[in-house]
Amino acid sequence: MKTGIVVFPGTWSDRDCAHALLEVLGEPVRFVDYRERDLGDLNLVILPGGFSYGDYLRCGAIARFTPVMNAVADFANRGGLVLGICNGFQILQEARLLPGALLRNASCEFRCEWVQLRVEQSDCAFTVDCRPGQVLRIPISHGEGNFFADPHTLESLEANGQIVFRYCTADGRITPEANPNGSLRNIAGVANARGNVLGLMPHPERACEPLLGGDDGLAIFRSAIHALNRVAV
Amino acid sequence: MTYRAEVFVTLKPVVNDPAGLTIRGGLHALGFESVKDVRAGKYLSILLDEADEDQARSRVEEMARQLLANEVIEDFRIELQPEPALAESRGGGPS
Incomplete structure (x- = not known):
């Protein structure tokens, strides 16, 4: 398997993602x-977190028009695995590869803290190693992570099982108190209808070693690796 | 012909606007108790050369749909007028 980590001007989590994949896994x-313009022989593409183009206009709005994003869209349309983390999630929404949008946090504050995520779907390529209802402890670090979609889109996301992660309490309950940014229905991560593109606000690469405070984030990277190996076999 | 387009981008009415709510709270704290609602948005001023006003408006609408606004969450409004100073200098009018 070969993973590509896309670097835009202003990306800042690229090295952390590389560390999680290369050094840890x-x-x-x-x-x-x-x-x-060409992703070559990559099997997995990660759009990491950061502030691409300074978040000018809207988070991800400018990065979406870079040459590499055409290649990422082609790759995704061919069924390639694409993971957008934080700003990467925002870019994938701007590119319309994922539904909805991410508004300013309801608190109007930048939130940098550990949160709990409940795994809602374990048949997504990025959660095949998880069980439904499993709680992952992973940090967030964002000012615009407040998931929004119109009611019709929300219903179709629910019906198609595209809501992959929700913010929850330590024991897995979905409560307003567990929601760090005002996201509708506590949504922290969604996939496309085909299930090969996932975006989430929390940073799994920052939860990849006990030294960092936890390694629950590895489940997401390991799932992608196992999903790809399963296809290869 | 040179035109100046002013583009106002605002969150759709159904989208919660935490910045607007915070500004409203600030105005209330200052004693402006009559304030019922505040919506925050973006303002863009664009100078462009186009053949006529219709063409200019349709180009700016394309810009708004493709980049300036995210229609999942935002609406936009365009105000367009000829840019007099530049229009005159281009037209070689009296100095």
């Missing part, structure tokens, strides 16, 4: 410049 990675 021993998977080969390649940094992909935002000007590249």
Whole structure:
């Protein structure tokens, strides 16, 4: 398996993602410049967190028009696995590869803290190693993570099982208190209808070693690796 | 012809606007108790050369749909007028 980590001007979590994959999981990675037009032989593409183009206009609005995003869209349309983390999630929504939008946090504050996520779907490529209802402890770090979609879209996300993660309490309850940013229905991560593109606000790469305070984030990367290996076999 | 387009981008009425709510709270704290609602948005001023006003408006609408606004959450409104100073200098009018 080969993972590409896309680097836009202003991306800041690229090295952390590379550390999680290469140093912790021993998977080969390649940094992909935002000007590249060909993803080559990659199996997994990660759009990491950060502030691409300074979040000017809207988070992800400018990055969406870079050359690499055409290649990412082609890759996704061919069924390739794409993971958008935080700003990467925002970019995938701007590119209409994922539904909804991410508004300013309801508190109007930047939130950097550990949260709990309940795994709602374990048949997504990024959660095959998880069981439904499993609670992952992973940090968030964002000012615009307040998930919004119109009522019709929300219902179709629910019906199609595209809501992959929700913010929850430590014992897995979905409560307003467990929601750090005002997201509708406590949504923390959604997939596309096909299930090969996932976006989430929390940072799994920052929860990849006990030294960092936890390693629950590895479940997401390991799931992608296992899903790809399963296809290869 | 040179036109100035002013584009106002606002959150759709159904979308919660935490910044607007916070500003309303600030105005109330200052004693402006008559304030019932505040919606925050973006303002863009765009100078462009187009053949005529219709063409200019349709180009700016394309810009708004493709980039300036995210229609999942935002509405936009365009105000367009000829840019007099530039229009005159281009037209080679009296100095």
